[in-house]
Amino acid sequence: MNFVPCDECALRRMARFKQFTLPELAFVRNLKSGQIDLPARHTIIRPGQFEGGLYTLYSGWAFRYRLTETGQRQIVDILLPGSTIGLQQLVLGASDSGVESLTPVTLCVLSGRTLDDLYAEFGALTGAMVLALLEDERRADARLALISRMTAPERLAYFLLELFDRLQALGMASDGWCYFPLQRRHLADLLGLSDTHISRSMRELRRRELASISLNGLRIVDRTGMSAFSGYSLPQTRSARLLL
């Protein structure tokens, strides 16, 4: 496709997108350093890749996916024109999701400036970005109710380990033990299982001597085992959360 200057961007005219002021537009135009055409079925970002560009999908379809420990593919989102690609690894450092084209695509390549420049220059812009992110998150939330892949005991182990790590990061867990107020019903609604099957799964984790819940407390007996069993491992991000 011929080079499309941002001023003539077909997408930008749609009501669905934030209308930019002139200086904002100038800023974005400056950001755009090129354009790439890729065929269908082409890998745009490999899962696990650290460094990579920041793109806007100008035309065509793509999808974002992750690979499970067992090598299965879980598609996480369908990307349509207007989607930003590569923001996750740019901001979070690493990304375990990859992106692949479904049709021939045209990408706008954004570069030269860092995101910090962007934040500093346009407060309102970042506002819109937060909004876009929240919207995506909500869609992800909605889809949460739809997906499955691992067996019940694995899901449970995964969740318990993830939660335990969050608590540990907050100083709310010590040496394989933490307070645990969730009941079977909560775990069931969380993992999309029945409460009776949560019982069975907990028994399985106990039997394997991985973890157990008792007296409002969670005990991680074998962290390595849990990790291996569930495929969960600590994400290493250099992030600092915002505390309002």
Add this chain to the structure above:
Amino acid sequence: MNFVPCDECALRRMARFKQFTLPELAFVRNLKSGQIDLPARHTIIRPGQFEGGLYTLYSGWAFRYRLTETGQRQIVDILLPGSTIGLQQLVLGASDSGVESLTPVTLCVLSGRTLDDLYAEFGALTGAMVLALLEDERRADARLALISRMTAPERLAYFLLELFDRLQALGMASDGWCYFPLQRRHLADLLGLSDTHISRSMRELRRRELASISLNGLRIVDRTGMSAFSGYSLPQTRSARLLL
């Protein structure tokens, strides 16, 4: 709990959170208008609620959930100290997720200023916010691979309808028809099903005269029927996405 001034906030000292500069801290202190203590099992935000406050969870556990059409509960996230509560409906206007306490909790009430003030005043702050959001989204992504609730044909109908609406918003669909490059395999990986079962589910949708896929095209035959069958309805947000 006694009133905790932001300067003495126990959470704020943790490495996990962004360290504020003095003026930033002053801004946040100004934002905090009060503090609430609530018992366990208390509804903090009702699902579907439009107006509501913005809170920070200071101590205790809570969870965020949505209700499916059939009245089932899907817990979407466990909220721990430091989590922001109510940002979704503040920014997106409506929120279909509710929040309920698991233990007695203490909430910091943020008010007086709008988010726009916040964006305008602190560019870097919003940067951190974007980061936090992306982090959450990623967690949601990771959990995506874990959940399930509806039957296969329902999931499929839900997804097709959601996608169709996104395309329509982009002007890429017309009158019940759109181009559709995804194959069975993609749908399977997206919905956590086997490709053979996608075939069966498609047949079911065809049999019910709801939708069909043929010749790289998706036809929504009975939109109302699809909506009723899958429980999907257009989210009405006043949002404008950011197009970089």
Add this chain to the structure above:
DNA sequence: CGGCTTCTTGATCAAGGTCAACCTTTGTGG
């Protein structure tokens, strides 16, 4: 016209849901 990949359909099997009974813990009033 083969030789691909993709789609469809059938048969079989396992994971997990549902229902029901029973056990354990916690809480409450006498």
Add this chain to the structure above:
DNA sequence: CCACAAAGGTTGACCTTGATCAAGAAGCCG
């Protein structure tokens, strides 16, 4: 301090949903 009720947890029996395996049909190139 006990008795009883109510809520939560465990276990078993049975059945539904969807995975897996396999064979055939349809497209889609070269």
